[in-house]
Amino acid sequence: MTELLRLEKIRKTFPGVLANDDVDLSIEQGEIHALLGENGAGKTTLMNCVYGLYRPDSGKIFWKGKEVSVHQARDAIALGIGMVHQHFMLVPPLTVAENVVLGLPLPREPLLDLSAVEKEVQQTGERYGLLVNPKAQIWQLPVGVQQRVEILKALYRKAELLILDEPTAVLTPGEVEELFKVLRSLANQGISIIFITHKLEEVMALCDRVTVLRNGRKVATVNTSDTNTRELAKMMVGREVFLDIKKPDLMPGEVVLRVKNLSALDNRELPAVKSVSFYIRRNEILGIAGVDGNGQTELAEVLFGMRKATNGTVEVLGYDVTNCSPLEIINRGVAYIPPDRQHTGLLLDFTITENLIGKSYYKLPLSKNGIFQSRPIAEFAASSIKKFDIRTPGPDLKVKLLSGGNQQKVVLAREMSGNPALVIAAQPTRGLDVGATEYVRNQMVEARNTGAAILLISTELEEILTLSDRIAVMYEGEIVGIVPAKGADIHEISEMMAGVLRVGDLTAMDI
Ligand SMILES: Nc1ncnc2c1ncn2[C@@H]1O[C@H](COP(=O)(O)OP(=O)(O)O)[C@@H](O)[C@H]1O
């Protein structure tokens, strides 16, 4: 095996953060090498150093045995390095072929010969199983196909090393399988791949070797054939983790949430939720699966009174709350864990205590005749910090200074206080590390066990499968299927997520 890329002691700091702490890495020709680590471990930063988007503070980069300096992406591309970022950098109104040549030096002829480019894109696509219509405009293509365009763009520039930053985050399970096939075919033809992920199963299913990063440091590089998910999890988190959630079988109770023919528009005034109907009972978690952007967020906002319903009804414990204000809905016993805790979930410049009392400050015992009661407030804050294991030097710390996981615990502590009848949890573990994820999931199961109805919206299918009692799949604003979680067929759910299958009694109004 010949070594293609070698990093020696790459160090990169941001104000107050050591993002890469003298990291070594070696990539061989034709291998698929996973870069595994929790959120914030330094994976993207390290690869941005390789790709010339950041300058390392110190350390060396070797390409085919020679030391190189990469000052900008152009230098990396010239060496033969391609990178597909988490957020694609394509131009939506342009075609596939136009995007592929965008940014390349213009040829001497006044007009670019696009048909030649189209032909080459077609041929490259056939060679690696990356099928795309070169004449299609980007905005018309599903996300999974846009990702293929990004890969084609790198291959067109003769990349010998392809860096993919969390490429499966935006894909359905079916699309993930397709991508894996493409990557294996690329590797077989000698192209090296660095596959950034925090998902252990993907490392085991796809990669030859894996380098684990934790807190900016390299923990180890191992062959995937010599390791397993449990060991990798331990390296990644730094302690033993138990991702198995114990969920007792329970008989669901009365219907808490009943949604009938609910419709709503998105921020651009286009239909986002289309005549959706379902119910959730006590002691039950209904998971809503779907690729991001299929109306899930809008659905949660309508249920919580933050977005207007244009049609249909929402009932909580028999009360019609359609188009009521969030406060009225809270008073019916509804809790909301928003997908963007930094913007709508928390007041970042306020203290932990102030955030914790956000929902109950106007009620006894926290206030009496409109006057805050400092003792009960301090006791409430102290007990929440303890119960929800919020790691902080004290209750008066500003929330913005907490880590993502601890911020989410503040949201949970506030929302779960007072035993809500219904919890709407939208992407509750997004961006959290494994430890915090484990904690949040257990809290939701605990709430379910003690009688709450839970609507869990998540783009992580694994999370939906682990936590739910029933699974609904959303596609382009519609619920295309509702199935029991026990014995659920992943392939079937994946097809529903891709919009090619509808399953079950969609009115589901039998109770
Ligand atoms: N441009 C930046 N400015 C300041 N801090 C950053 C920047 N990019 C990343 N960081 C910090 O560096 C650390 C590593 O981040 P990142 O490389 O994005 O991790 P990963 O990709 O593994 O999730 C994190 O603490 C992050 O907050």
Ligand SMILES: [Mg+2]
């Ligand atoms: Mg990253």
